Amino acid sequence: xxxHPDHAELHYGDKVLKLPVTVGxxxxxxxxxxxxxxxTGAITLDPGYVNTGSCESAIxxxxxxxxILRYRGIPIEELCERSTFLEVCYLLLYGELPTKDExxxxxxxxxxxxxxxxxxxxFFSVFPKKAHPMAVCAAVIGALSTFYPKSMDPRDxxxxxxxxxxxxxxLPTIAAYSFKHSIGQPFxxxxxxxxxxxxxxHLMFATPTEDYEVDPVIAKxxxxxxxxxxxxxxxxxxxxxxxVGSSGANMFASLSAGVMALWGPLHGGANSAVVEMxxxxxxxxxxGRAYMQAVKDRKExxxxxxxxxxxxxxxxxxxxxxxxxxxxxxxxxxxxxxLLDVAVELEEIALKDSYFVxxxxxxxxxxxxxxIYQAIGIPVNMFTVMFALGRLPGWIAQWREMQNDPxxxxxxxxxxxxxxxxxxxxxxxxxxxRRE
Numbered sequence: 001x002x003x004h005p006d007h008a009e010l011h012y013g014d015k016v017l018k019l020p021v022t023v024g025x026x027x028x029x030x031x032x033x034x035x036x037x038x039x040t041g042a043i044t045l046d047p048g049y050v051n052t053g054s055c056e057s058a059i060x061x062x063x064x065x066x067x068i069l070r071y072r073g074i075p076i077e078e079l080c081e082r083s084t085f086l087e088v089c090y091l092l093l094y095g096e097l098p099t100k101d102e103x104x105x106x107x108x109x110x111x112x113x114x115x116x117x118x119x120x121x122x123f124f125s126v127f128p129k130k131a132h133p134m135a136v137c138a139a140v141i142g143a144l145s146t147f148y149p150k151s152m153d154p155r156d157x158x159x160x161x162x163x164x165x166x167x168x169x170x171l172p173t174i175a176a177y178s179f180k181h182s183i184g185q186p187f188x189x190x191x192x193x194x195x196x197x198x199x200x201x202h203l204m205f206a207t208p209t210e211d212y213e214v215d216p217v218i219a220k221x222x223x224x225x226x227x228x229x230x231x232x233x234x235x236x237x238x239x240x241x242x243x244v245g246s247s248g249a250n251m252f253a254s255l256s257a258g259v260m261a262l263w264g265p266l267h268g269g270a271n272s273a274v275v276e277m278x279x280x281x282x283x284x285x286x287x288g289r290a291y292m293q294a295v296k297d298r299k300e301x302x303x304x305x306x307x308x309x310x311x312x313x314x315x316x317x318x319x320x321x322x323x324x325x326x327x328x329x330x331x332x333x334x335x336x337x338x339l340l341d342v343a344v345e346l347e348e349i350a351l352k353d354s355y356f357v358x359x360x361x362x363x364x365x366x367x368x369x370x371x372i373y374q375a376i377g378i379p380v381n382m383f384t385v386m387f388a389l390g391r392l393p394g395w396i397a398q399w400r401e402m403q404n405d406p407x408x409x410x411x412x413x414x415x416x417x418x419x420x421x422x423x424x425x426x427x428x429x430x431x432x433x434r435r436e
Contacts, residue, residue, distance in 0.1 A: 064311040089393040113169035114190035133178035142256035152250040176203035197222040217332040231394025237261040243411040271366040274306035278339040288345035306367030322368035
């Protein structure tokens with residue numbers, strides 16, 4: 001690993017500041033500027049915070065250049081191959097893989113809380129049938145704080161553990177009920193005999209009139225999807241959860257804000273945009289090559305979805321896992337999907353064409369996840385909800401880590417003011433019309 005200096009020097013006017021350097025486990029270096037404003041009166045300006053570290057964290061490590069993703073030091077490839085989603089939840093929350101007894105206890109805690117309070121279920125009836133499920137989920141998650149006021153203290157470890165178990169258990173139920181409400185079907189009660197992913201599939205697709213058998217291959221594929229989405233360092237929604245939580249807000253309030261941040265099309269909404277893009281290409285009959293040429297020509301209205309990533313500058317390790325999983329699911333379901341053929345064609349072009357290679361436009365996790373959800377039968381407007389379901393333990397782990405960190409302060413970014421200088425108040429009768 002490269003050696004780093006113990007400090008950096010910043011020259012500002014006639015001052016020279018020695019800024020300490022913090023080095024992480026994998027030799028990542030961060031220059032500590034916490035004294036900058038106090039010493040110089042100046043701040044740093046970093047739109048999007050792409051060069052700014054907001055915290056130290058022991059949860060997730062990403063190396064975008066090498067395509068590495070690890071949870072608590074364990075490669076994502078090993079976790080997808082050998083672990084389960086609830087085991088990964090435990091790992092993210094508590095820092096170590098659980099023993100058998102610890103995993104059994106954790107799993108039983110989750111099973112205990114899968115049902116929703118009957119009064120919570122009434123919330124769904126007031127939402128329009130066409131309400132987006134992300135809005136519904138965010139509203140219901142926030143409302144849970146009114147039902148459990150005795151477990152809201154972020155500083156109380158026992159209360160945090162109870163709230164953690166409750167929301168991990170209940171979010172699949174909330175998500176499935178938002179779908180059932182939209183199509184007018186009755187809600188199904190959770191079945192604690194099922195594992196986490198199987199129970200969600202039961203909640204989504206079972207009806208009171210027929211038996212529903214959960215396919216273990218499909219349940220395993222869903223488990224992989226949830227694992228792959230479980231955490232991804234300080235992204236937009238995770239940073240939102242931390243920022244809201246820094247004010248002392250309870251877990252449910254913080255997670256509700258995270259869901260809303262994830263809803264954005266530039267964040268969690270990307271996988272549905274991929275499927276819509278593949279559908280347009282398929283229906284056009286022109287094939288992927290013509291579309292990729294239009295991307296290169298920067299044709300108006302043409303966007304390449306599911307390629308490239310803010311962090312990864314090589315192949316997203318999650319995408320390679322999901323590509324294999326997509327084939328497994330389609331083979332099990334005995335389905336052919338013309339959109340997969342289009343996807344493979346786009347990927348092959350992008351990996352060979354210098355235009356895309358030079359711009360680091362490799363497939364990301366959103367590129368294949370939507371195809372799997374579609375094959376399972378999950379509608380497009382639920383794709384982002386599935387992302388939230390997977391990301392939940394990461395949000396909670398980050399929120400809990402922040403609560404335990406003595407360096408935590410309420411988040412309060414600065415700004416550079418560019419508005420009007422001081423000016424006098426103008427009486428109403430003397431004001432000029434506003435110029436458009």
